[in-house]
Amino acid sequence: MRYHNDAAITIDGVSKQYEGEGGTTTALREMSLSVSSGEFVTVLGPSGCGKTTLLRLVSGLESPTDGDITVAGKLVQGPDPNRGTVFQAYHLFPWLTVRENVAFGLVEQGVPDAERQDRVQEMLEVIGLSNFADAYPKELSGGMKQRVGLARALAVDPDILLMDEPFGSVDMQTRRQLQDELIDIWRDTDKTVLFVTHDIEEAVALSDRIVVMSGTPGCVQATVSVAESRPRNRSAQWFVDQVETLFERIKSNT
């Protein structure tokens, strides 16, 4: 078990409202959550429960209407490469090769050429795409694209990884594989992960802690700790039971 003590992410009484034509929509209401350094926390909930909004607030792409989000003791006021973000739709830069996509953040940080190339090469090896370094995103499968998306976020060595349903667009087989790879990377690198999904099994397989959200407006409905060691056997009784319990929980609230 990892050593969890100082809070890497603190979400304190955060609300988010959108002004629309039909009036005000509340996406999140007084949400509070604390994620420890090195912890893998998954926010689980049905679509429309505000979990993506929560992640966007933590990444700094949007600001809360109320409440504060602090990361490593500092108030979040905008995006920062120290909070690497991985998106469901990959959002790779189509005009850049795999290598250039992975290098994007390093270039912006002014990392010297030689060091940058080493780092990119290292990342390409981690995600197993060294042979595709000079391919353009259009030539890649969904799973490969998301590996690049992950490597691009990891290249600048962020303390925190924010993942918005990252494996939601790939097939079952690839999803499992990516989940395993993510766990390996997470174990090797000591990152704090805030992961968003609607896939209960995925949440149980990956997380230290699962935050169940219900909508609308979104708020925390329950928090479940999963202490089992990884890799987790998905056919073990505890796993099946946990998935079932969470399923019932979400169902009773929608």
Add this chain to the structure above:
Amino acid sequence: MATEFDPVADSSGIRSQPTTTTAFGREWNLTRLWYGFVGTAGFLAVWWAGGREVPSYLLPTPGEVAGALWAELVSGELLVHLGESLLHYIPGVAVGVVAGGLLGIGMGWSLVIDAALTPVVRVLRPIPPLAWIVFAIIWLGLGHTGAAFIVFIGAFWITFYNAYEGVESASRDLIEVATTLGVDTNRRLLWRVVIPDALPGILTGVRTSVGQCWMMVIAAELFGAPGVGYEIITSANNLAMARSIAYMLVISVVFLLSDWAVRRVRSYLLDWQQ
């Protein structure tokens, strides 16, 4: 802007069976080539039959046109007049594309510039480039500079419009990704995301400019600037219709060549897209 000269019209996907692609981006196979040959022969036959019936000053035959073209070529006059046309075409297109592209990028990106210039742009943009000929004449005279000015206006608005659209519709998602990766200035965002994302649109503007501006060139020359268009009108005034048509064909050839060249550059720059 959809005229019969529109060089982008053929990318609309009317042809549905991909075979091999070669010259001018069309699909070629033997059947198509054969039909093309028959069609061309039929066209020339009708032209020839018509030209035989009427005096040459009304409609010269294909043979007479070919003869005139050959004569212009060997005398070197053709190259001289083509050179004159290029002397205002190239600078006009180059400056117009760069200036229009920059303004389009600026207005597409900056809300302040957009708000400030939109009224002026709305009023000036619909004015056909040729309407500016009066200013070209009184400011610059109808030499190379005046004609280049007309060409410039044509290229300017076409590129402006495409660049503006491209930048304005640049992917918000990719801009967000860039900010999460540490891009925090407008300059870097433009350079790293917005302009690359708008490049396909900008290059469409360049390509359309390169095509449409041949029309501007000819139009300016019909008013008296030296060049191929001037030869078309003066030959016709002298009832030398074969020579006139020969120079019309020259325009067609340089149009196709310049369009082909731009397409090559475009597919090179956008190799990530195909």
